[in-house]
Amino acid sequence: MIDAYVIGTTLPALAAALELAEVGLSVRVSVDVPAPALTELDRGGELDPESTLAEFLEHLAQPIGEHGTGNPGAEPVRRDPRPVQLRGTKGDWTLQPTPSVWGIPSVPMAAQSLAILGGGAATRASLDRVKPVLTIGKTHELGALVRNRMGKGVETLLVDPLVRERYGVAPDAVDVALVAPGLNEALTRAGSLSGAALAYSERYVARETRVAPAGGWPELQAILVERLKLYGVEFSELPVQEVRADETQQDTWLVSEFGDEQFATRAVVLDPATHLPAAFEADLLPLAPEVWRAQARVRVESPEALDEDHPALRTVEVAGQDPWSLRLDRDANSQWFALLRGPRFVAEGWAQDRGADLAEAARIAGQVLEVAGLRATSECEVTVAVAPYISTARRDAESDRLIEQRDRDHTLLPVGVSFHGGELSSAVADARDAAIALRRRLTGIAE
Incomplete structure (x- = not known):
């Protein structure tokens, strides 16, 4: 039997795995379906108003032990907000x-x-x-x-x-x-x-400053995986097929991977944005985000009358639609691109259920570019993500529901940005804190 099975390789899930592994608990991590999500994080960095994400990156950058080797690729790089x-x-x-x-x-x-x-x-x-x-x-x-x-x-x-x-x-x-x-x-x-x-x-500048690892998010994932392996964490080669309660042993889950391998585990750490086994649907579907936003990124021909040293921002109205936001900027190759963000919309389910929304967002993004007088020079990359909180009441209510679920079942630890209005820094901090509480129970320090 293993101590914890982690489903998903998002940053919050891997951060939780590290907290468990660092105290000697046995951990196994499954691969994501689809591909790992760290490559989809904001290329300009993630917001970190309380510096919790930077603290985690600094932790990963430090060597293990007196004679270990550091990881400069994990060092946090801070980017101040640019005037628009x-x-x-x-x-x-x-x-x-x-x-x-x-x-x-x-x-x-x-x-x-x-x-x-x-x-x-x-x-x-x-x-x-x-x-x-x-x-x-x-x-x-x-x-x-x-x-x-x-x-x-x-x-x-x-x-x-x-x-x-x-x-x-x-x-x-x-x-x-x-x-x-x-x-x-x-x-x-x-x-x-x-x-x-x-x-x-x-x-305000401090709260709007973005943080990213010096080597980029894909390199950070490689660093984190290597760190986990040093602590003996196993990684599956195949995704999870099924999870069910062990009827012969209390507080135990049986996790089956494709290929017929099965693992008994005392706890499951899960980011439902990557995969939600049927065994957890009843408990976690009520916690699913209700409000989403679409985002599209596309290269465009050089716009006129813009200062090339600063991004430009405007709101665009399309007939029959709520306003979209349009940001124009240049990438590392000095190519102009448009970043379009849509209005909030309500939908049930998790991120993997948003296929139809992606198609609709791509269609409207094309209309936004047309209204703005811009010509695309590449395919449009469209994503749908959890919308950020706009009220403290909603944020606090969703936090309370997550705490109540964790209190009901100490063997299941849901983590991820879906529970934090899409904010990565809060999700990582929460995953680490919750994993510390879980490891205290698994090691017998706490009930």
């Missing part, structure tokens, strides 16, 4: 004003603010400096906060493009406490939203 070009009232592209928080300018009458907003909207925004703070900490929606303090122009031209790209909704739909925790408190201290944006700007 936005379209102003006259349709011209202008670099967004900085410092700012979600587009909220710290100096509404600065040259860049004026170029985008125009004189009237910039003057309205500057009244924020003299408007008293009457509802301290009471404005929960970001859109309402911006409109009340700075006017509709700032919300529409500066804030909306950034919020729609990240969350797939208008600023009115997102909680200030979620997207900029502490901003309302900064407003109370500063007495104006522009002053709060200035005071909060360094924290």
